[in-house]
Amino acid sequence: MSKSLVERVIRADVRALSAYPVPDASGFVKLDAMENPYTLPQALREELGQRLAAVALNRYPVPSYTLLKEKLCRHMGVPAGFDVLLGNGSDELISIMSIACAQAGAKVLAPEPGFVMYGVSARFAGLDYVSVPLKADFTLDRDALLAAIAAHRPAITYLAYPNNPTGTLYDAADIEAVIRAVGDSGIVVVDEAYQPFAQESFMPRLPEFNNLVVMRTVSKLGLAGIRLGYMAADPALLQEFDKVRPPYNINVLTQAAAEFVLDHTAELDRQAAALRSARSELAAAIAGLGSVEVFPSAANFLLIRMANADKVFAGLLQRKVLVKNAGKMHPSLRNCLRVNVSTSEENALFLKALKESLQERI
Ligand code: PMP
Numbered sequence: 353m354s355k356s357l358v359e360r361v362i363r364a365d366v367r368a369l370s371a372y373p374v375p376d377a378s379g380f381v382k383l384d385a386m387e388n389p390y391t392l393p394q395a396l397r398e399e400l401g402q403r404l405a406a407v408a409l410n411r412y413p414v415p416s417y418t419l420l421k422e423k424l425c426r427h428m429g430v431p432a433g434f435d436v437l438l439g440n441g442s443d444e445l446i447s448i449m450s451i452a453c454a455q456a457g458a459k460v461l462a463p464e465p466g467f468v469m470y471g472v473s474a475r476f477a478g479l480d481y482v483s484v485p486l487k488a489d490f491t492l493d494r495d496a497l498l499a500a501i502a503a504h505r506p507a508i509t510y511l512a513y514p515n516n517p518t519g520t521l522y523d524a525a526d527i528e529a530v531i532r533a534v535g536d537s538g539i540v541v542v543d544e545a546y547q548p549f550a551q552e553s554f555m556p557r558l559p560e561f562n563n564l565v566v567m568r569t570v571s572k573l574g575l576a577g578i579r580l581g582y583m584a585a586d587p588a589l590l591q592e593f594d595k596v597r598p599p600y601n602i603n604v605l606t607q608a609a610a611e612f613v614l615d616h617t618a619e620l621d622r623q624a625a626a627l628r629s630a631r632s633e634l635a636a637a638i639a640g641l642g643s644v645e646v647f648p649s650a651a652n653f654l655l656i657r658m659a660n661a662d663k664v665f666a667g668l669l670q671r672k673v674l675v676k677n678a679g680k681m682h683p684s685l686r687n688c689l690r691v692n693v694s695t696s697e698e699n700a701l702f703l704k705a706l707k708e709s710l711q712e713r714i
Pocket of ligand 1: 386440441442443444467512515516543545568569570571576579580581
């Protein structure tokens with residue numbers, strides 16, 4: 353294809369981007385993407401297999417997704433009178449909100465370091481993106497946020513609760529102050545992707561705020577492969593976002609798998625509980641090494657800081673352990689790595705590889 357065609361047709365800002373990097377993890381202990389390491393027990397997998405075999409692949413999904421939504425509302429504590437909108441992962445919900453709010457001059461605001469897709473999706477939709485730095489300990493800088501809200505009047509403000517890539521569970525009073533400061537001029541999306549590991553939530557508080565959107569995903573819960581996100585908000589808002597949603601965005605296999613797994617949430621809850629206790633053990637073991645700082649995390653990963661993290665990252669790669677070199681993501685994450693909490697076997701493999709990589713880094 354001639355270069356000039358690409359230049360004529362594709363937006364300059366898109367051409368200047370690099371694609372979202374996803375490294376090939378085959379042969380690695382994969383601890384870079386906040387996945388749940390557990391699969392479903394064999395008996396459930398077999399039953400699921402039968403359900404999926406019965407799905408009519410020749411038919412489009414029925415776009416109301418009534419049963420799936422009912423089950424999500426019931427199992428995920430969505431308050432009475434509130435409904436959910438479904439997305440092909442919460443990534444799609446972020447784009448839906450960006451597109452729906454993309455009026456001339458509209459802005460999106462988020463603390464940084466944070467989830468990269470808030471800014472990426474805003475720019476794709478033609479919205480201005482404004483970031484506000486977190487404090488050095490990665491907690492919210494309430495004064496700076498309130499000042500930015502007053503200056504920019506953002507249409508969308510994102511707060512990940514807990515935050516990725518830091519794991520921080522922001523102070524609920526700070527979040528409330530942001531929701532009130534934004535008031536009627538914008539929506540505040542509390543992104544609860546890691547809620548199963550934090551167990552704190554703004555979901556029950558939806559009736560208090562007409563500008564609050566609570567967004568969740570089943571990805572971190574153990575179902576990253578099926579791509580299903582959901583968000584709850586005032587019905588007047590959801591109704592508008594629904595107009596932007598591609599009509600058949602949840603495929604029939606995802607729909608059937610989610611409906612099945614939602615009847616077995618006890619298994620997912622057990623897995624999340626195991627990861628929460630593994631998180632404390634892993635954090636204590638890493639802190640015990642002496643030369644590594646471990647930031648408090650309410651998610652299924654830990655952010656850790658050490659001297660010469662690039663070398664440690666390379667040492668881990670050599671030992672076939674893949675974590676995220678967070679230092680490359682944001683200047684305030686210098687010398688930080690982000691590592692998933694996993695099974696006790698994988699956590700032990702990581703710890704051993706970390707110890708060895710720390711020793712040889714100098
Ligand atoms: N929000 C946050 C804070 C995340 O970290 C992620 C995934 N990394 C997502 C949303 C997207 O999740 P998914 O598209 O898998 O639902």
